[in-house]
Structures are given as C-alpha cells and as structure tokens.
Amino acid sequence: MWEVHDFPVPADLAKTAHLDAAGYEKMYRESIENPEAFWAEHGKRIDWIKPYSKVKDVSYDASDLHIKWFHDGTLNAAANCLDRHLAERGDQVAIIWEGDDPKDDKKITYRELHRDVCKFSNALKDLGVKKGDRVTIYLPMIPEAAVAMLACARVGAVHSIVFGGFSPDALAGRIQDCDSNIVITADEGLRGGRTVPLKVNTDKALEDCPDCKTVVVVKRTGGSVNFVEGRDHWYHEICDAASDDCPPTEMGAEDPLFILYTSGSTGKPKGVLHTTGGYMVYASMTHQYVFDYRDGEIYWCTADVGWVTGHSYIIYGPLANGATTLMFEGVPNYPDFSRFWQVCDKHNVSIFYTAPTAIRALMREGDGPVKSTSRKSLRILGSVGEPINPEAWMWYHEVVGDKRCPIVDTWWQTETGGILITPLPGVTNLKPGSATLPFFGVEPIIVDGDNKVLEGATEGNLCIQDSWPGQMRTVYGDHERFIQTYFTTFPGRYFSGDGCRRDEDGYYWITGRVDDVINVSGHRMGTAEVESALVAHDKVAEAAVVGYPHDIKGQGIYAYVTLNAGLEPTEELRKELVTWVRKEIGPIASPDLIQWAPGLPKTRSGKIMRRILRKIAANEHDALGDTSTLAEPAVVDDLVENRMNK
Ligand code: 6R9
Numbered sequence: 001m002w003e004v005h006d007f008p009v010p011a012d013l014a015k016t017a018h019l020d021a022a023g024y025e026k027m028y029r030e031s032i033e034n035p036e037a038f039w040a041e042h043g044k045r046i047d048w049i050k051p052y053s054k055v056k057d058v059s060y061d062a063s064d065l066h067i068k069w070f071h072d073g074t075l076n077a078a079a080n081c082l083d084r085h086l087a088e089r090g091d092q093v094a095i096i097w098e099g100d101d102p103k104d105d106k107k108i109t110y111r112e113l114h115r116d117v118c119k120f121s122n123a124l125k126d127l128g129v130k131k132g133d134r135v136t137i138y139l140p141m142i143p144e145a146a147v148a149m150l151a152c153a154r155v156g157a158v159h160s161i162v163f164g165g166f167s168p169d170a171l172a173g174r175i176q177d178c179d180s181n182i183v184i185t186a187d188e189g190l191r192g193g194r195t196v197p198l199k200v201n202t203d204k205a206l207e208d209c210p211d212c213k214t215v216v217v218v219k220r221t222g223g224s225v226n227f228v229e230g231r232d233h234w235y236h237e238i239c240d241a242a243s244d245d246c247p248p249t250e251m252g253a254e255d256p257l258f259i260l261y262t263s264g265s266t267g268k269p270k271g272v273l274h275t276t277g278g279y280m281v282y283a284s285m286t287h288q289y290v291f292d293y294r295d296g297e298i299y300w301c302t303a304d305v306g307w308v309t310g311h312s313y314i315i316y317g318p319l320a321n322g323a324t325t326l327m328f329e330g331v332p333n334y335p336d337f338s339r340f341w342q343v344c345d346k347h348n349v350s351i352f353y354t355a356p357t358a359i360r361a362l363m364r365e366g367d368g369p370v371k372s373t374s375r376k377s378l379r380i381l382g383s384v385g386e387p388i389n390p391e392a393w394m395w396y397h398e399v400v401g402d403k404r405c406p407i408v409d410t411w412w413q414t415e416t417g418g419i420l421i422t423p424l425p426g427v428t429n430l431k432p433g434s435a436t437l438p439f440f441g442v443e444p445i446i447v448d449g450d451n452k453v454l455e456g457a458t459e460g461n462l463c464i465q466d467s468w469p470g471q472m473r474t475v476y477g478d479h480e481r482f483i484q485t486y487f488t489t490f491p492g493r494y495f496s497g498d499g500c501r502r503d504e505d506g507y508y509w510i511t512g513r514v515d516d517v518i519n520v521s522g523h524r525m526g527t528a529e530v531e532s533a534l535v536a537h538d539k540v541a542e543a544a545v546v547g548y549p550h551d552i553k554g555q556g557i558y559a560y561v562t563l564n565a566g567l568e569p570t571e572e573l574r575k576e577l578v579t580w581v582r583k584e585i586g587p588i589a590s591p592d593l594i595q596w597a598p599g600l601p602k603t604r605s606g607k608i609m610r611r612i613l614r615k616i617a618a619n620e621h622d623a624l625g626d627t628s629t630l631a632e633p634a635v636v637d638d639l640v641e642n643r644m645n646k
Helices: 011-016 021-033 035-045 077-081 083-089 110-126 143-155 168-177 198-206 235-240 277-290 308-320 339-347 356-363 390-400 479-487 527-535 571-584 610-617 634-641
Strands: 056-059 066-069 093-098 105-109 134-138 158-161 182-186 189-191 194-196 214-218 232-234 256-262 270-275 298-301 324-328 349-354 380-384 407-410 444-447 458-464 494-502 508-513 517-520 523-526 540-550 554-563 593-596
Touching: 021 035, 035 056, 035 277, 066 277, 077 083, 077 143, 077 277, 077 308, 083 110, 093 110, 093 143, 093 339, 105 110, 110 143, 110 235, 134 143, 134 168, 134 198, 143 158, 143 182, 143 256, 143 308, 143 324, 168 198, 168 571, 182 198, 198 214, 214 235, 232 235, 256 308, 270 277, 270 479, 277 308, 298 308, 298 339, 308 324, 324 339, 339 349, 356 390, 356 554, 380 390, 390 407, 444 494, 458 508, 479 494, 508 517, 517 540, 517 554, 523 527, 527 540, 527 554, 527 571, 540 610, 554 571, 554 610, 571 593, 610 634
Parallel strands: 093 324, 134 158, 134 182, 158 256, 182 214, 214 232, 298 324, 298 349, 349 380, 380 407, 554 593
Antiparallel strands: 056 066, 093 105, 189 194, 256 270, 444 458, 458 494, 494 508, 517 523, 540 554
C-alpha cells in the first residue's frame, strides 16, 4: 500500500538537533576508541555520593568473566530519580497516570513522588526489608508500581517485577528462584474494562512459597479479597503510618538494582541481574539522546513495568532525566481503537514509544480512529520489541505521525539494560525496517557459525564486541549459566541470540531470533517453557513448539502434540490444552495452533528436528531440506499433510 523508501533527515529537524551526522560519527568513534575516557565523562551525568575513580573493569574470558563499571563510586538510584530534582523541579509533574477508564487520571509531581517513595521506603523497613533483600512486585500499571520500585532502590533492596499477566505458578517460580520473602501486589488489576485477580493469584502462588511471609496489598479496585492476618498488609495503611523522612541508602555502583526474569532457549526463565551505577548512566543517557528528550516535554512509553522497557524507559531513564513520564493502565483498543491517540491529545504527548504488534493491530482498523484525533503535539515516534515490517513503519510514519515525526526503531534486550542500536532523531537518515546504527559505546559485530567476523554488507549472528555500562552482570544465582548463555557460543563477545544483516551503508537490520526463543507480540517466550507446560498435562506424551509468522503478533505459537497411547485427539482436548498452558504460564503463552502429531521428526540420536517443524508451520514444505537423517522420515509426511496453518 505504501511505497517504502528511505527518509533523509529533513532540514528543519536537522536545524534543531543537538548533533549532526558528522557529530554523531565523531562522538561514536571516541566512544569506541577510548571507552574509558568517554564513559568517565558521561558517567557524570548522574549524581554520585562518592565519585568513581575507576571506569571500566571487564573480562569476557570465560575463566574469569566479570563486568564492572564505575565500581568504586557510590550512589542511590532513587535519589537520582527524585531528590536531585526537588530544588529545580519539585513542582513539575513526574508521572501522569492515565487509567484504564478514560475518566481516571492523576498527576504526581516530583515532590509528591519523593514523599510517597520515602513513606513506602520506611514502611518496607518496618516490615523488615533490608539492603540486598529481594522484593517481588506483582502490580498493575498504577503509580504505586513506580513508588514500589523506587522505594526498593531507596532502601537498597533488589526488586523483581513479575508481569501481572503471569500465572500463580509462574509467579511462584520467580519468588522461589530469587528467595524473595515479600510480595507487593494489588487487590485486582484493571485492563480493557476487565479485572485481573492479582491477590487471588498471589495467594495461590504463596501456597508453594513457604518462606514468603509478607504481602503488601494496594487497593486498586476495592474488590473483595482474602486477607491473611499477620501476613497481609494494606499499602495505604502502612504508608499512612510511616514517616516521610527517609535518607537514601548509599549503594556501591555494582550493588544490584533489580532482577528481571526473561525467557531463553533452554530451561526456566533466567533472572537477569542489573546493577546500579552503569545501568543508571546508560538508561538516562539513551533516554535523552534516543528520544531527544527536552525539558518540559511529555513522554509516553506504552510498555508495562513488568518488562525491561518499562524499567528503563518508563521509570529509571525518564525520571533520572527529570522528565514527565506517562504511565498507562489500559490497552490500545479500549474503549475503542482511538485510545492511544486520544491520550496523546489529552496530555499533549510529544514522544510516543510503542511496539510493532500494537501498530499492526491498530493499522488493521484503518486510518479513521487515528484521523479523528489531532496528534499535533507528537514530535518523535518510537518502536521496540520486535522487527517492525516496513509497511507498519510507513503507516506509523504517514498516518500516526502525519509524515512529520522521525521514527526511532530501537533494538535492545532485557540483558542489555538499554537501547543498543537505534537512529537518533534529526541525526540519522531512516530506512523503514532498519534499527540503523549503534548507540555510543556499542560495537556490533556480525559473525558466522564459526565465530569468524564478517565484514561489510553481510548477514549472520549479532554479537557485541565489548561491554557497555547498562549490560547485565549475571544470571541471579547462576553465574555459570550467564557465561554459558552469552559468552561461549562465540567466545570473547556477547552473543545476543539475534540474527542480523548489515547493508552497504552499515545499517543494521535485525532478522529475529536464531535460537529457540520466539517473540509473540513483542513478548519473549522460550519454546522449551511452553513444551514443558504441555508435557506436564497427563494426556500429553510429547510436545514440540515453534514460532510461525503471524500478521498481528509477529510470531504465533505453533505446538505439535503427541498424545499418550490410546488417546483420541478431540477439539475439546485441544481447548483444554490451551487453557492448561494459560494456567501454567499465563495468557501470553497460549498456543495459537495445536497440531496432533502421531510422532515428531527426530534424528537417530533422538533430537527433535525443529528446523523441519518450523518450516512446516511456516508453510514452507518445499524447503524442508534433507530429511534422510531422520529416524522415521515418514512422520514428516503426516505432519505436512495435517498441518494447521493452511
Ligand atoms: C527491549 C526488549 C529482546 C528481543 C531481541 C530481539 C527483539 C527487540 C527489536 C527487536 C528487532 C527491534 N527486539 N527490539 N527486534 N527490532 N527494534 O524487547 O527486550 O523482551 O528482552 O526482547 O526482542 O529479538 O533479542 P526483550
């Protein structure tokens, strides 16, 4: 529908930008040639209690793998997001909260947020929370989620946020993995007019977590909840009773700030650990440069705080920069498909950051719901979470942005803490579908399967050559897994798990995961997790899960299921298995398609040939490749014959 073409920086934008292309190149070169000097300078952008004298101490050598930045400095992340702004912008709005119901909203100034955080910090201390303790947060998108994160940071506790869409089992697994003995939740969440039973889920999860002895409950909907005497506490009651004077705890730069669980190709989700100093420097610097944030602007990232995008670009980056950050409780299609743009008009949003899956879903509804709004406040649009197809990029640019707003397609990961490959608005010429060029301090490397570096225009596995301050430091409780996952496939470099193409202009085009991770609506899912949920069902003998192309979600979940001997596949059982996976993991893991498989294609050593299953699911049977090494080549014919995705 749209003619896809490149977009050189328009002259008027170039005029107001802080850098030009040559300026970017110069600064980029300095950052790569002399990272110590570069980061020594840019580390100063945040407030340190004790300034650092050391900048970087990194080894990617598997026998002594460590990553440290600014490590003799001390600071407090919450003080950087709050206290440092009080003198100059105490009365400026820090958070605009927009509720699920368009009639519900709230503005919270930096002074108010500081007071709320101090009170809750004291309440947490009264409940026994100490520096280094892990605090699980299972909250909807309400200001108390920001308060809870910052209160943890203020007292030196390590927060672990679990997305509100996860099931009791998934919540329990995360509480156990990080040995957390306190959960902060709400009575219920509210999304798209429907309630989410967060307290009920928490109660269920805690049946399997005997060491978790404290629950704080935010009253969101007022729905009736079970209350366990001695264990459960109302958030408002403990905050009311607490003093609003709470000095920030002095933290080492390398003290943990948070854990965030994310899916990998094998095993259970990993607890990605981020520390304080480098993360804050990197989150704040990328937020400022990538979104060209200017004082007084309203900035809106539509992510949930349960994902890394919410951590870095709703809370820590924007608040460290003294920005006004909008927090949205709802969904793009409630009450109608115009909601995003109505919210932009209502709050004068200048910078809007969302995911391709949302753009594609809205695009399908036509231009009407967009055109009925003004959107004249919009200046910059952003995209994150998955590759954006050029058609969706064009629609975002032409229809949403009225051809006026540059789009920053930002590539990064939970592990990277902040954006690594991205255009800079007014600086980088844009190509729809490309994340363009690396951020300062980031050196992307494309390697082939043998770790041979591929130069020039090429395609292969995306690695990063050296460290950047926002990088994860370890997998919580399993440093060996950290080394195994990211530093052994291609020794000496960080391996992202993504495939990537570099074109003749040096632009990067992310092609998607090259491992067994699928990206469903921008959410990462390990196929192994869905498989283990399926085989936990007593009628399932074996299961293999792959991704397949899906118009809206980017990738859908395609499951091949072998039932126990003697069982007849039925429609009812199919539905039962979908419900089962939702219960085991959460709605985001629901299989879109389940195919009954009398057998799975395996090598003679018993390995499932996922390559073949991916091809069948994608309807590419002509490209099945060599199947002669299979133990039973005939199973492939049956699978092709009965595929679901016709
Ligand atoms: C921030 C976030 C990371 C994976 C990543 C990649 C995909 C993210 C992308 C993108 C193409 C982009 N991804 N941004 N692919 N273009 N702009 O999403 O973190 O949830 O850990 O997912 O998402 O495959 O490896 P996370």
